[in-house]
Amino acid sequence: MSGALSLARRAGIVLALPAALIALWWVTSAGSDSFYFPPLATILHTFVTLWLSPDAIPNVVPSLIRFAVGYFAAGLIGIAVGIPVGASRKLRQTLEPVLEFLRAVPPPVLVPVLILFAGIGDEMKILVIVFGCVWPVLLNTVAGVRALDEVLEDVVRCYRIGRMARLWHFVLPGASPQIFTGLRQSLSVGIILMVVSEMFAASNGIGFALVQYQRTFAIPEMWSGIILLGLIGIALSLVFRAAEAWLLAWYHGLRRTQRAN
């Protein structure tokens, strides 16, 4: 009984402010005849007809596929290169300035650069996402491998644990909290690049549609696109958090017990 009550209270606390804000938007924009700020009711109606229908597939699906391919490729490359670099002091010292430089290049400048190489097709957009997302993963993997427990490292060496077992049971799990930090940073970079690459040059995709609506002054459609991108951002971060909670459950548990002591 009290459990259900406290659940209702928690839901109330979580939902109170968002509900109030949406209600405020709804009420203040209800009679709006401002061209740029149409009533929320109109926007939501447009959202349903525009994005919750089969017509949305040609724009939404290519965007998400390009994002997924680029993001996973960047993750794999970042981890695969980061482990040897993190494990070798010489390699790390040699590559550090170059990596620091490449990481500091704002990823969207790669859009014009990669158009030269790959045109304006899917390859360009995937490459842009890969190039932008790889650095946070790579540098965090390096940091994670570098910070591996030295005592455990000695134990692994003493027991002459083989290369693959060492990688799979010691290096990867040990570095994984840091790797996930990198993957989380890459997630927002990847969404930015997905949208920007489509805004700059594309024939489909959410970013492309958004720019079209803005250029043709289709204002409710444009607002609905903004809401869609927001929802995609939120959905991806929720998926990421669930994946992290599942894969790093052991780590968070460890931290909790450490803190409890």
Next chain:
Amino acid sequence: MAAEATIAPAKIGAKIGAGIGAPARPGAPPKSGARTGVPAWLRGLSGLIGFALILEIVPRIGLVSPHYLPPFSAIMVALFRELMSATFWTAFADTMRAWALGLVISLAAGTVIGIVIGSSNLLRTLTYSTIEFLRPIPSVALIPLAVLLFGTQLESTLILVVYAAFWQVLIQVLYGVHDVDPVARETARSYGLGTFAQVRYLIWPTMLPYLMTGVRLAAAVALILAITSEIAIDTEGLGREISQTEAGGAVAIMYAYVIVTGIVGVIVNLGARALERRVLFWHPSMRLDAGSGR
């Protein structure tokens, strides 16, 4: 070095060093390779030279068409020629102004709002879901709105920069305020410290390391979004020069600008880290760092 730069939000240097429960042992001998006498900076320099050589050789032997990637020397020539031109410095100043303004606005707003929300349990629980909901919205989603409202003016860039950088600061400040030692808080209350004195002597010092992490993250994000806006909206600045030189076929100049944005990014990162060390010289995390000689 790279390690400190890529730390998760919500955590400060000292805690990350612990990684997976292995506290850094001050004075512990460095890992393998310490015996070889080559200093780190020399290895780094050789890495940079090697990178430049690859960029020089790859187009020269025809692995990549020089129309797409001119040799490194050609890019350098174009860069020095640009450095003499007024166009470059105007674009540079435009980018840096948008970056600095956006960063200052986000810092001020994030710090004030963070302290207000963070100091009240009620406000914190009430706003938590809204903040978590608004934060992951990609700021590039606001591009069409910014264009409609402000066209290619500075304000368009500022909207994107502030939206992206503000959350970085706010989240850090919220964690920082939350981290205030309960005993210190009770002590302050017993001694009758006023609101201002509490913020100044209790909250501020606790929060500062978190805030500096926020500054570092926000500075990098603000630069990315400033350049993004110049590329996607065509506001004045380095990003616009890149997209225009690409469209005009001046490839060497385009690469020169790309290199400039990278150098600006490195300077912003290094500057933020130097600032952090300076401001937090008294903090245990920095003193531990210095003591362990890393």
